[in-house]
Amino acid sequence: MRNGRGSATKQRPQNFWGTTVRLFKYMKAWIPSLLVVLVFAVASVVLQIKTPKISGEATTELFKGVMKGQAELKAGIGIHSLPVDFGKIGHILLVVGIMYAGAAIFGVVQQLIMSWISQKVVYRLRRDLKEKMQRLPISYYDTHSNGDLMSRMANDMDNIGGTLQQTLSQMVTSVLTFFGVLYMMLTISGWLTLVALISVPLSLLVVMVVAPKSQRFFASQQKNLGLLNNTVEETYAGHTVVKTFNREQAAQEEFEEHNQKYYKSAWKAQFVSSLIFPLMNFVKNLDYLAVAVIGGIQVANGTVTLGNVQAFLQYTNQFSQPITQMANLTNTIQATIASAERIFSVLDEDDMTDTATAKLPEHTAPADNVIEFDDVAFQYVESNPLIADFNLKVKPGEMVAIVGPTGAGKTTIINLLERFYDVGSGQIKYRGQNTLDVDRKDLRRHFAMVLQDTWLFTGSIFDNIKYGREDATDDDVYAAAKAAHADTFIRQLPDGYDTVLNEAATNISQGQRQLLTIARAFVADPDVLILDEATSSVDTRTEMLIQHAMKRLLAGRTSFVVAHRLSTIQSAENIVVMNHGHIIETGNHDSLLAADGFYADLYNSQFAGNNLA
Amino acid sequence: MFFAVPLFKSLQKKIDRINLVFREGLTGVRVIRAFNQDQFEQDRFEGANQDYTNTGIKVFMIVSLMFPIITLIVSGTNIGIVWYGGQLIGSQAMEVGNLVAFMTYATQLLISFMMVSMVFVFVPRAQASAARINEVMDLKSKINDADQPVDLPAGPASLTFDHVNFRYTGAEKLALADVNFSATAGQTVAIIGGTGSGKSTLVNLIPRLFDPESGQIKLNGTALTAASQAALHDAISITQQKAVLFSGTVRSNMVYGMKDASDAQIWHALDVAQASDFIKEEGGLDGVVEQDGANFSGGQRQRLVIARTILKRASVYIFDDSFSALDFKTDSLLRQDLRKDEQVQSAVTVIVAQRVSTVADADLILVIDGGQIVGQGTHDELKATNKTYQEILESQLRKGDEVDA
Known part of the structure; x- marks a missing residue:
C-alpha cells in the first residue's frame, strides 16, 4: 500500500504507518466496537461466499431430475412432469434464503456501527482541534492562513469521516472476499x-x-x-x-x-x-x-456438477471486484492519512507557555504606576528586532497615544499589553507585578479592547454585548448599550436586542457595529482600555456618537489609544511614535514638537497645503 | 435513500454552522482572548459539533442500509427464480439453460434499478445547480450601448451632471436626488459626506456602472448614453474604495490602463502616488504582486492603485475614497503632486473623501447627505454658510487642533 505508484499529488502522507498507528491509537475507545464490526464483516462475507455453492446444489438437483426424466422419456416411459425432487430443492433454497438474510443482517449491523464510530471519531477530532486552537499562541494564528486552518477543519475532517465510514470495512471485506472466493473455487475444481x-x-x-x-x-x-x-x-x-x-x-x-x-x-x-x-x-x-x-x-x-459451474460463474464475477476496489482504496487511504497527518500536526504544535505564579494586587495607590514598561525588547522574527530598551510609566487615568504612519506596527504595543505576544526581554508590570508571571486570564480581566476590526460573533446583539463580561446582568447590558449610544438603534431593529447579527454583517452598519464593540467594552468595565479610534468609514452622525461614547468610556480609565485625531494626541500624557515597526520617539506633545523629529514632521504635515481654519 | 435527501440538506447546514463558528474563532481570536471568552467559544463549537454529529449518524445509517438491502433483494429474487423456474422445468415448460440466463438477467435488472436510484439522488442536485447557473445566465444587463454610438471627443475635458436622479432597483427612496454641477479641465470636484450618503453611487454613475433614473450626465460635452461604453471607459480612470491588484508584476498592474507605458512614465506615476519608495525597496517594476496584492500593506496597495489610475490617459480621474487608508502626511504629499501633474491637470478630477483636509483645496466641494446635495461651493464658502459641512468640520477639528487659527 505504501508504494501506491506514481501519485504526483500532495495527497501523500510523510509518515504513512506512523500516522496510521496514531489514528488507531486515537480511536482506542472504539477498538471493541471495531472488533465487533470486524467479526460481523467476516460473518457477512463468509455467508455471502458460501451461498452460491449451496444454491448451485439446487440447480444440480434440478438438472439431475431433468436428465433422469429425459432418460425415462427416451426409454418410452410416459410421464406428465419430470421427476424433480422439489422437496430437496425447497430445502436447499430455504437454507440459501436464511444465509442471504444472515449476510444482510450482519452487513447492516456492521455498517450501522461503522457510521456511528466514524461520526464519533470525527466529532472528537473536531473537538480536540478546536480545543487546541484555544491553547495555541497568537503567533500561530498570525503565521498560518485562516484558509489553511479552515481546510483542515472542513476537508480533512470530511476525508477521515468518509474513510472510516466506507473504506475501512471495504478493505476488510475486499481482502476476505478475494481469499474466500479463491478457497471456494478450489473446492469446486x-x-x-x-x-x-x-x-x-x-x-x-x-x-x-x-x-x-x-x-x-x-x-x-x-x-x-x-x-x-x-x-x-x-x-x-x-x-x-x-x-x-x-x-x-x-x-x-x-x-x-x-x-x-x-x-x-x-x-x-x-x-x-x-x-x-x-x-x-x-x-x-x-x-x-x-x-x-x-x-x-x-x-x-x-x-463437475452443473450447479458447481453455475456457482463458479458467480464466483468469477465476485473475484475481480476486490482487485479493482483495492486499487481505488489505496488512493483514498493515502489521502485520508495525509489529512490525519495535517490535523495531528496542528495538535502537536507547542501550547502557549504559562508560568502563572503570581496574583495581581487588588488596588493601586493613585501615585503608583498602573503600567510600566521596563527595558522592554521585542521582535516577531529573530533577525528583526523591533523594540529595544523601551521604557514607559503610566499613572492611573493617564492616556498613552500611539501614533505613526499606516503600517507602522502600532498593534505591537497592544499585542504585548494583552500578552498576545510575550516580551523578548525586560518586563511589563501591571500594578507593579510582572505580567509574565500572571495568569493571562487574570491579567486580561483588567483590560478591554475596542478595535477598528469590529469583530462580533454570529449571535444576538444582547449576547454580543454581554460578551464583555460573563457575569454581567441584563441591566448591565442595557446600561452599557445606553452608555455606548447603541440602545436607540438597537430598539429600532425589528427584533431589538434579540436581533441575530449575521456573518456578512449586512443587517447593521459598520458604525453600529463599532458602537456595539464599545458597549461590549463598557460591560467589561476594565481598568485599562485599549482603543483604536480610527473611524474612517462611518457617517458623521454615527461618528459623533462613537466619539462621544469613546470619550465616556475613557473617562477615569488608563488608556492606550492608537490615535488618529489631533485632539486625542495632544491631550495624551504620553505619546509613542512608531514607524516601520519601531518605536522611534516617546514623550508628550510639547516635548516631541520641541525635539523637531519625526513627530513634529508628521504633525506639521497635516496642515501643509491647506489652511483649514 | 429518498429519506436521506432532506437530511442531507440539513446536514449541509450544520456543517456550515461548524465552519462558521470555527472561522469566527480564527478571525476573532484577539477579541475572544481579550475578553476571556474561550470557554464560551468552546461551548458554541461544542453545540454545533454535537448537532452535526447527531444528524450525521442518522444520515449515514440510512445510507449504509441501502447496499445490504439491495443485495438482499437480488438474492431473494434469485431464490424465487430457481424455485419457480424449477417448477416450469419440471413441467417441461422451460429449458434448464434458460434458468441460468434468467438469473443473469434478473441480476442485471436489479443493478439497473440501483443505478436508477442513484440517478434519482443525483438529478435533483444537478437540477438545483443548473437552476443557480441559469439564474445568472438569464440576467440581462440593463446598461446597453446606443444603437449608433457617437464618438466621444477627446477634449477639452468637462463633466456635467444635469438634474440627475438615481434610484437602486426596487428601492423606495432615491439614492441621489437632483444632482447638478459641472467642472472643466484642471478643476477638482470633491464629494464629502457620511457612509451611505451616496458619494460612491454618484461617482459610479460616471463610468455607467449604473444609469440615472432621470437627468443627464455629459462627459466632454457628450451624453454618456450616446457614446459606447468602451469609448466612455477609455476616457475615464477610476480608483475605487477597495484597492484591487492582480497577480503578476508591478509593471503588469501599472500598464493595465496604458499598454505601451514607458518605464519613465510608470515611475512618474508611482512618484506622484508616493509609491516609488517602497517599490524600489521591493524589487522595482518587475517585483512580484501576489494574488489580491497580498504582499503589500493596505496603504501600499491603495497607492499602487492610485498610480495605475494616474498612468492611464483620461478626461476624468476619479478617486473614490482612495486616500482614507493613507496617513495625513502621505495624503497631503500625494495631493500636492497630483496638482503638479500635467496629465491630471488637463482633465477633471473627482475626489470622494471623508476627511475635510482632503477636500479643502478642491475647486468645488459637494456636501452630500442622505442622497441630497446639501451644499456646494468652495471650502471657505461652505465653512461660512453650510451647516452639515460645519458639523463635519467640527467633528474632525476639535479645539486645540486649529493650530493656525
Whole structure:
C-alpha cells in the first residue's frame, strides 16, 4: 500500500504507518466496537461466499431430475412432469434464503456501527482541534492562513469521516472476499480455478498501465482547476476595475485559455480513468467465457456438477471486484492519512507557555504606576528586532497615544499589553507585578479592547454585548448599550436586542457595529482600555456618537489609544511614535514638537497645503 | 435513500454552522482572548459539533442500509427464480439453460434499478445547480450601448451632471436626488459626506456602472448614453474604495490602463502616488504582486492603485475614497503632486473623501447627505454658510487642533 505508484499529488502522507498507528491509537475507545464490526464483516462475507455453492446444489438437483426424466422419456416411459425432487430443492433454497438474510443482517449491523464510530471519531477530532486552537499562541494564528486552518477543519475532517465510514470495512471485506472466493473455487475444481486466475494478472496489468496515467492527468486537472479558480476569483473581485479599464476582452481571453487547459486535462483524466471499468469488465467477461466453456466440457465429462459451474460463474464475477476496489482504496487511504497527518500536526504544535505564579494586587495607590514598561525588547522574527530598551510609566487615568504612519506596527504595543505576544526581554508590570508571571486570564480581566476590526460573533446583539463580561446582568447590558449610544438603534431593529447579527454583517452598519464593540467594552468595565479610534468609514452622525461614547468610556480609565485625531494626541500624557515597526520617539506633545523629529514632521504635515481654519 | 435527501440538506447546514463558528474563532481570536471568552467559544463549537454529529449518524445509517438491502433483494429474487423456474422445468415448460440466463438477467435488472436510484439522488442536485447557473445566465444587463454610438471627443475635458436622479432597483427612496454641477479641465470636484450618503453611487454613475433614473450626465460635452461604453471607459480612470491588484508584476498592474507605458512614465506615476519608495525597496517594476496584492500593506496597495489610475490617459480621474487608508502626511504629499501633474491637470478630477483636509483645496466641494446635495461651493464658502459641512468640520477639528487659527 505504501508504494501506491506514481501519485504526483500532495495527497501523500510523510509518515504513512506512523500516522496510521496514531489514528488507531486515537480511536482506542472504539477498538471493541471495531472488533465487533470486524467479526460481523467476516460473518457477512463468509455467508455471502458460501451461498452460491449451496444454491448451485439446487440447480444440480434440478438438472439431475431433468436428465433422469429425459432418460425415462427416451426409454418410452410416459410421464406428465419430470421427476424433480422439489422437496430437496425447497430445502436447499430455504437454507440459501436464511444465509442471504444472515449476510444482510450482519452487513447492516456492521455498517450501522461503522457510521456511528466514524461520526464519533470525527466529532472528537473536531473537538480536540478546536480545543487546541484555544491553547495555541497568537503567533500561530498570525503565521498560518485562516484558509489553511479552515481546510483542515472542513476537508480533512470530511476525508477521515468518509474513510472510516466506507473504506475501512471495504478493505476488510475486499481482502476476505478475494481469499474466500479463491478457497471456494478450489473446492469446486482446481482446473477451473487456474482458468479463473488468468484474470488476476490481466486485471493487474490494466490497473498498472492505466492508474499511473490517470493519476498524472488528475494531478494536472487539479492544478489547472486551481489556476482557473484563481483567474475567476481575481476578475470577479476586481470586475469594476476590469470594466472601467476596458479589459473585459483580455479577461475573457485569459479565462478562455485557462478553461481550455482545464478542459483538456480533465477530459484526459476522465477518459483514462473511465477506461478502467470497461477494460476490467472485458477481462471479467473473457474469464466468464473461458470458465463457461471449460466448465461445460467438464460437466459433459461428469467431473463437475452443473450447479458447481453455475456457482463458479458467480464466483468469477465476485473475484475481480476486490482487485479493482483495492486499487481505488489505496488512493483514498493515502489521502485520508495525509489529512490525519495535517490535523495531528496542528495538535502537536507547542501550547502557549504559562508560568502563572503570581496574583495581581487588588488596588493601586493613585501615585503608583498602573503600567510600566521596563527595558522592554521585542521582535516577531529573530533577525528583526523591533523594540529595544523601551521604557514607559503610566499613572492611573493617564492616556498613552500611539501614533505613526499606516503600517507602522502600532498593534505591537497592544499585542504585548494583552500578552498576545510575550516580551523578548525586560518586563511589563501591571500594578507593579510582572505580567509574565500572571495568569493571562487574570491579567486580561483588567483590560478591554475596542478595535477598528469590529469583530462580533454570529449571535444576538444582547449576547454580543454581554460578551464583555460573563457575569454581567441584563441591566448591565442595557446600561452599557445606553452608555455606548447603541440602545436607540438597537430598539429600532425589528427584533431589538434579540436581533441575530449575521456573518456578512449586512443587517447593521459598520458604525453600529463599532458602537456595539464599545458597549461590549463598557460591560467589561476594565481598568485599562485599549482603543483604536480610527473611524474612517462611518457617517458623521454615527461618528459623533462613537466619539462621544469613546470619550465616556475613557473617562477615569488608563488608556492606550492608537490615535488618529489631533485632539486625542495632544491631550495624551504620553505619546509613542512608531514607524516601520519601531518605536522611534516617546514623550508628550510639547516635548516631541520641541525635539523637531519625526513627530513634529508628521504633525506639521497635516496642515501643509491647506489652511483649514 | 429518498429519506436521506432532506437530511442531507440539513446536514449541509450544520456543517456550515461548524465552519462558521470555527472561522469566527480564527478571525476573532484577539477579541475572544481579550475578553476571556474561550470557554464560551468552546461551548458554541461544542453545540454545533454535537448537532452535526447527531444528524450525521442518522444520515449515514440510512445510507449504509441501502447496499445490504439491495443485495438482499437480488438474492431473494434469485431464490424465487430457481424455485419457480424449477417448477416450469419440471413441467417441461422451460429449458434448464434458460434458468441460468434468467438469473443473469434478473441480476442485471436489479443493478439497473440501483443505478436508477442513484440517478434519482443525483438529478435533483444537478437540477438545483443548473437552476443557480441559469439564474445568472438569464440576467440581462440593463446598461446597453446606443444603437449608433457617437464618438466621444477627446477634449477639452468637462463633466456635467444635469438634474440627475438615481434610484437602486426596487428601492423606495432615491439614492441621489437632483444632482447638478459641472467642472472643466484642471478643476477638482470633491464629494464629502457620511457612509451611505451616496458619494460612491454618484461617482459610479460616471463610468455607467449604473444609469440615472432621470437627468443627464455629459462627459466632454457628450451624453454618456450616446457614446459606447468602451469609448466612455477609455476616457475615464477610476480608483475605487477597495484597492484591487492582480497577480503578476508591478509593471503588469501599472500598464493595465496604458499598454505601451514607458518605464519613465510608470515611475512618474508611482512618484506622484508616493509609491516609488517602497517599490524600489521591493524589487522595482518587475517585483512580484501576489494574488489580491497580498504582499503589500493596505496603504501600499491603495497607492499602487492610485498610480495605475494616474498612468492611464483620461478626461476624468476619479478617486473614490482612495486616500482614507493613507496617513495625513502621505495624503497631503500625494495631493500636492497630483496638482503638479500635467496629465491630471488637463482633465477633471473627482475626489470622494471623508476627511475635510482632503477636500479643502478642491475647486468645488459637494456636501452630500442622505442622497441630497446639501451644499456646494468652495471650502471657505461652505465653512461660512453650510451647516452639515460645519458639523463635519467640527467633528474632525476639535479645539486645540486649529493650530493656525
